Amino acid sequence: MNRSEPDQGMYDAISKGFATMFIPPASFMGWINADDLFFPFALDQVANIDRCFGKDVCWLGGKIALMDEKRKLWHMYERILPNDIIKEGLCDGLHWDFVQQEGSFFRGELWAMTQKEGVFDGFKLAGDWNLWRILAQKTRYYQLQWPLGIFRISEGQLSQREMDKYIAEINAVLSPEKRRESFMELTARKNLKAHIIRADLKSGKLVAADEDEKAVKGMTDHYRRKFFGSAALSETETGIESPGRPQNRKIRHLFQIKPQIKNDGSNVQSSLKTQSQPAGLQSPHHPPQPPMRPDPAKILFGPGWHRLEGNDASWWRWTSQSGIVHLKTGRGGWCSIRFSTLSVHRDNTIILRLNGRIIETVPAGRDETDAGPIKVRLKRGTNIFEFASGGQPAVSQKDPRPLNFMIKNLDFIPPGGANVRPDLSGRLKILKKSGLFLTGYYKSQVPELADSGVPPAEHYLLYGAWENKDPNPLFSSAFYLAENRDVYLSGKNPLLHYIGQGWSQGRDPHPEFCTKRYLKAYPDAAKSGLNPLLYYLKYGVLEGQNPCPSFRIDPRQFHNFTFSRRSHWKLFDGYDKELFGKIVDKDECTLKEYQDLLVFAFIKEHVPPGSRILDIGGGHSRILEYFANTHDCWNIDKLEGLGNGPKRIGDVPFNLVQDYMGNFNPKLPDGTFDFVFSISALEHTAEDRENFDSIIKDIDRVLKPGGYSLHLFDVLFKRNGKMWTNSFVHRIFSTVETINKFVEPESVNEDKDLYCMSESAYNKSWLHTTGRKYSEFGRPVSLNILWHKQL
Template identity: 25%
Template sequence: MSRSFSEAEAKLTVAVCTYRRFDVLSRCLDHLCGLRDAASFKVLVVDNSLQPEQSERARQELTGRHDGLRYVVTERAGLSYARNVALELCETPYLAYLDDDAFVEAGWADGLLRVFADRGRDAGVVGGRVVPAWEGGKPEWLEGLLLAPYELDLGEEVRRLGEDRWLMGASIAYDVELLRAVGGFNENLGRKGDLLLCHEELDANTRIRELGRSVYYTGRARVLHVVQRERISREWICRNAFWEGVSECVYEAGLDARSFTGSQVETLARRCAELLAGQRELTSTARLLEARHRFAREGRNAYGSLGLKSPDKPVAEVYIVTPTFNSAEYLDGCISSVLSQKGDFRLHYHIQDGGSSDQTMAKVRKWQTDVESGAVSFGALDCTFTCASEPDNGIYDAILSGFDSFDMEDDAVMAWINSDDALMPDAVAKAVEALSLTGVDWVCGQQNIRNEQGEHVWDSRLSFPTALVRAGACDGKNWAHIQQEGVFWNRRLWNKAGGLNLSFRYAGDWELWRRFARYANLVQLPCALGVFTMRGGQVSTTHLDDYEAEKERILPRTERNRRCAELTAAPEYLYTHKVVGERGRMKLAVAPIDPYEIPGYEGGGSDSRPKRTKAAATDDAAGNGVRPRLSLWNICVDAPALHRLYLKSPRTVQRLLTAVKHRALVPLRNAWRRLRVYGALQRTGLFFPEYYLQHNPDVRESGMPPLMHYILHGSLEGRMPNPLFDDRWYRLRYPDVSMTGVNPLHHFCRHGWREGRDPCAGFSVSRYLALNPDVREDGGCPLRHYLVHGIAEGRSIE
């Protein structure tokens, strides 16, 4: 018998967000904690009442009454902000939000978790049944469509909801990794004091659906939601519709809610009051429904009359530190690359020297004098150049000293660049614009490496999913390192993570990225922001053993290997955050990583695990994971003749390389991928050549091998490879398969049947396994067993 969730380790955190309703909160928690098993779920309260004394009294009373209760008091108001605080603090795989005036029934947590367990990775959001508990009783006129804001009852069974159905925020649960991947809740939406906006759950759920995950409802997770007397009126229904109309405009326009001034909020509230005062008596349900539509329209009109627009962006303050020690030989190039950065920002540049004995500080002071006198121009709106020299305890101590010399605000942009490295042109301007996007706190560029002579050696477009960074897998062995040159973040994230850990001397950046990944998603730009210089005697090569030892001390390599293998086993569920578009038109995009970024993944089935990545494939020979792969592309780039031609005519070489790439290398790569899929499908035994030829006579006439025709054309045209696999149905049923571009049959063989996905409408994987326990014990693909053996043995699929 399977173990119940209440007997297992806690997988769910229940977050109760509250605003100045301490009595109601107390009753909710008494009921919630009284029902729960100690190991069933954790309880977290986020109090954003902005009433310190009352909140502290409530915290002491409730934490003393309920063991294990965590009570957090915030310094900002806003429902979406409170929910994001809960998301940040959550330590379990799933997070449920419960209103402070809702009372859960027994089995509520198990009902939510059961859907996540049964539906596997397809379930991104699960909502429960919401039954209203009317204060003073339900009025007779409140019926039909008018009940939509108060209750959600779609029956007892589990249902996958379409985009036209909504869940209620009174009881809703999320896959934590997925909610973090989409950036949590949009803080421009949701209630904030007198600004009665909504649609924050709709926005989050829509972004989750865009990643190919589904929203589910279960009637077995039931809550009683108290409906206060003031909400049981015709006036409240109309007022609610008015603010829904305003919220729709904010949601569609992507407006920052901070754009609303106090007078504008009063204008909206006054307009709503005027409409209510002029409203005729609503004596019937039909008239009330008509009034709801009218008030929603008037809410949109009232928003339009304000002429709101996104506020002008403030001038960004950028703080960059360069740690240095005896680097007079190559420091000029680093300083020049920083001062030449152009853009609408103010640059604060500090060089922290560790007590050099060469001419380093003489050079630095000359640069400082030239900047202050105007002898050296800079590309920013303003520039301050400072320096200091004193013995330190290593590079990270110097970097911290440099940042401590600044007086920064939370929105300040931060970075450090080592003295032998450089920033790419316009790197700071691109990073500043990306960091100005909502939900972006940390960005990096593509990897870019040069040698001591300044010649390009290697670059990479490898993705860095935040989940891999957080797991410590970006260690140069399982996955490539994040190139520190070209990483930018804001002061807010730096404070959350606690800054650099001075107990590290070599792996401090790797450890800092891991802590950053706990609080924010790493966002990648489609270009290089910095360049790393490979030279003899640098710390990254001479102290490689010490570097590995520090990582081993924090997180053993065997554990990093295990985490990486688990995460990359299904890369279509491993998300990367990227900025798309050019400067001035940037936007944030979230998508699964390309499975082909993981060598060994294609054709290996679910039992194969990647041992190395592209960037780490030759790290033993190089010693630091930066040696370029031997490929035609790199041979072309490194060819001396091509290099001489490049010096004479860079544009000609660029056109030549682009032509080679798109006319030769890309077609060869695509052909190789198709051959790998061909071999993998041959081994599965789920492609029936005779069946395919019988139902597609044109394939026989063409003379093309049936399996290759299916891979190239048949799958896209909806042709079936066997009697019980419907490509078109599979794509529509599971949109994430379409997003990744993986062949549907190939996806089903590698992952689909193990995740409980069905091959067509007439065959249920879970049902067949339940009817035939011997098939489950055998561990093979149920569809293949039925087609090869089950039909002949008379086994039922009904």
């Protein structure tokens, strides 16, 4: 039933919508916003959990997944969500991560209870937070080990624009003091419980269980560190690691697939006729999913495409609808499109359209017994190719975009018919020589091969890669295709692509194997010239190497670096000797040494040689002088002596542009810099909002998509606990989607881990300039801001 009437906001509309429906108490329910998506088979997964567990599971959610404005999967990660944390309202984005609404499902009887308590009353932004808080008081939250929904990140959305109002709504229900007290009490516990649904490898069934205690402790330590700083932990726990798991954790599969705009819910037929399996895993390393080839619910057709079928067979056969089976380049810049024999519904007519002109009409009733394919010729580079059933065009004839073709029940056959196999000898030799196809491991995933007579490597080339079967424990076919859209669209076998070129391009074969980090951490692997994954499997495992070494400074965890901290100096070990030629004493150096080392470490770990980097107001830049031989280094500085800076510099090994950032100087080309940074420069900018915005826009102009921008400000902590800083800091945090968020200075003023330039260092280097005592002037601290330009 459709209904339209005025509402008081999103949550009021949701309540009214559900009120018009009859929702059985035992059924699962949920909602999704227009910008967001469910993953394929998400609803089937929820139904499967209902069948397996019944009323024992009343509320569930999936792994967190994010996509960008172009609906491209951007990031997927695991957040452990203990029930008591949700219950006390701590999943507010400050104390703990949010509960992702996309993919959260709960039973109708729980919804009815919350309505009696007015769960959404007075909420414009934080209604879901209140819903989760109340649900956690009534039942357990179970987190699946695979995603159900995906949240779309877009510019200007409420979750970014109105965060302060969101927090204000939460504060009106639970005060910050109350939440902080609960947070301290809960995270000090040793028995904090989180509940998961996982697949049991032995039984092949889904199991509801408690999350691993070490994993919960790791996540708890992460959030205590985030909220209180490293001083909140014992001395042995102050290292910054990836949150949620011990560093030497067991390899786990991260299931990733591309989100689809539409899905008709039908399953793709398996290449092997197998008996029905129990609820649980289809293979030992994947969550329960139907067998799947790349994006079975759509094929994207666009200009310049020459092949549809990929490398492993010549065409696709449709078993319940007609369609394209072969596309290849012909002479004279034309493409020949070949259709299989057709199987159509008796009451339908299939029409092929090109720019609105009917090429051929196929009479209703034509079936597979009709001999011969249909052939048409289309000019290469055609913008619109329309395919419709029953005479209805897929999109407007004036729409120049490529189209999505909805298909179902797709069956894969080699050239010449079902009984003829393509020549795989060359590809089989590549697999054997690579050492990355482990026959025993593959057979353990596909036990049906034992009776089929199909060689495992052959099965992988023809079918397995598209059915989420993996050739070894550290190569995930699904992950590789999801992360590398070009491979995914080309139809190439993922392992063959990785062997041929993927590894040399730095592509990761598995979410737990980080190619670039591994080669950087283990120089012997890089010097060997071997495929790094092969090197690890042959030697690294025996030597106890970490397949995904942690960065000292992880951009994703940069909230640990908003203010300078004493614990950061441990991360600079060795870098001080590289940059300054000596070990730096943190208690006797100036703030500039800390700032130089932070930028130095970031470049060493995240800005590879050959990258173009820009220092804003760098003067005699120690950073640029060090990297001049390995990077394309630039400095923009008016050289007017602002902030005790230089008025002239001699010969320097970097490019100098004498101007201010914000003047859009054409000598700095658009979109060409991989890294833009400033050290103790932007706090000297005139207090003018238009000037602030010009600088931000100019930085965005020169920064490459995917590039980082890091800016370090000098700030002063006064005796009264207040902080002095240029208001440019607040302008950046309020207008730029920064990776780290602003932290109220009052919350860190008394933190013993806060790093301030010492009084003795101040007296030696700053006193003669300021003319004021250390106690009067304030304690100098570095405030650091990082953001990332979207691809």
